[in-house]
Amino acid sequence: MKRLFAKAIVTSALLGGMLVHAADTIKVGVLHSLSGTMAISETTLKDTVLMLIEEQNKKGGVLGKKLEPVVVDPASNWPLFAEKMRGLLTQDKVDVTFGCWTSVSRKSVLPVVEELNGLLFYPVQYEGEESSKNVFYTGASPNQQxxxxxxxxxxxxxxxxxxxxxxxxxxxxxxxxxxxxxxxxxxxxxxxxxxxxxxxxxxxxxxxxxxxxxxxxxxxxxxxxxxxxxxxxxxxxxxxxxxxxxxx
Structure with a gap:
């Protein structure tokens, strides 16, 4: 998992091109519910991303730059997911985001990610029937699980x-x-x-x-x-x- 995380950050950095090279850090958005009905599941994902960022930074970061997490709480509120995603991309200027759990939250942020040409790593199983150049679907689909x-x-x-x-x-x-x-x-x-x-x-x-x-x-x-x-x-x-x- 640690290798996959590092590769994901490298991929996002390379896709980000000169914007990443001009910054002092690589900003990583963390878009998981820390309150509400989904917090019981998503808080663990937030903790995992922060742990991996800390461990990667101890190794020197990625491409010579430290990773800087930007954590937000969409609070198990699907429209708020889209709002928080927009803030991560337009205000915090994150290079990549790890986030969502439910498909309804993913579908809420998808138009924003595509509009602003962001990059989302979606971490859990999903139903299929969706594909986007702006999303890495890392979980299993029904035929796999x-x-x-x-x-x-x-x-x-x-x-x-x-x-x-x-x-x-x-x-x-x-x-x-x-x-x-x-x-x-x-x-x-x-x-x-x-x-x-x-x-x-x-x-x-x-x-x-x-x-x-x-x-x-x-x-x-x-x-x-x-x-x-x-x-x-x-x-x-x-x-x-x-x-x-x-x-x-």
Whole structure:
């Protein structure tokens, strides 16, 4: 990961050309939610980027220049992501940005990044169906992550029924649409697939988990494939435990 990070900075520096060479430092935007529903996930990414910047600077930086992080908090607010991205590019003059987690935040900043010819490294899995010369999509798409996972569940674990549980936005909906079609192509009946969506920050899981438990009580082995995001995961997994749903 350290090598990939250094290569990413070198790439951005080379693409930035003379602007980078004229500056005293290479400015690195860090665009992750430090508050709100996604902070539980994105704070770790912010910490990782800062750690890698510190370690790279101890080695002399990149192309003879130290890396200077510029951290902002878009606060799990999708329009604010775009506003913060614009500020990083026009006011802070960052050379590259590492940021976003959800696809909805990425899609919010994309028009700004393209308009101002910025460079964004997107760090997590995404649904595909998008390509931009201004974005490095470093995570897995469904054919690289979700489909191999259900293949394993079917072939190695003998799973016959599937619960596709996700947060209600583009990544879970697109991924689950792909998964549903794939499962049906593998012989899984439509009635053996349960799909459920909840909003960001959802906290009342009792009835939903009860439905999942009922769905899995037919005697056929059942798996939950979760694309739930953010702090909603905490009460979700607590409720699974409360209702005696186990991984075996």
């Amino acid at each position: 979700a489909i191999p996972a259900v293949d394993y569940l079917i072939n190695e674990m003998g799973v016959k029924r599937f619960v596709l549980a996700g947060t209600d936005y583009v990544y879970p909906r697109t991924t689950n649409k792909i998964l549903e079609a794939y499962l049906i192509s593998k012989g899984v009946k439509k009635e053996d697939i349960m799909i459920n969506y909840t909003p960001f920050g959802h906290s009342d899981w009792q009835s939903i988990v009860s439905d999942i438990k009922k769905f899995g009580s037919t005697g056929s082995k059942t798996a939950v494939v979760s694309t739930i995001n953010g702090d909603a995961n905490i009460p979700f997994y607590k409720e699974l435990g409360n209702q005696g749903i186990k991984s075996d």
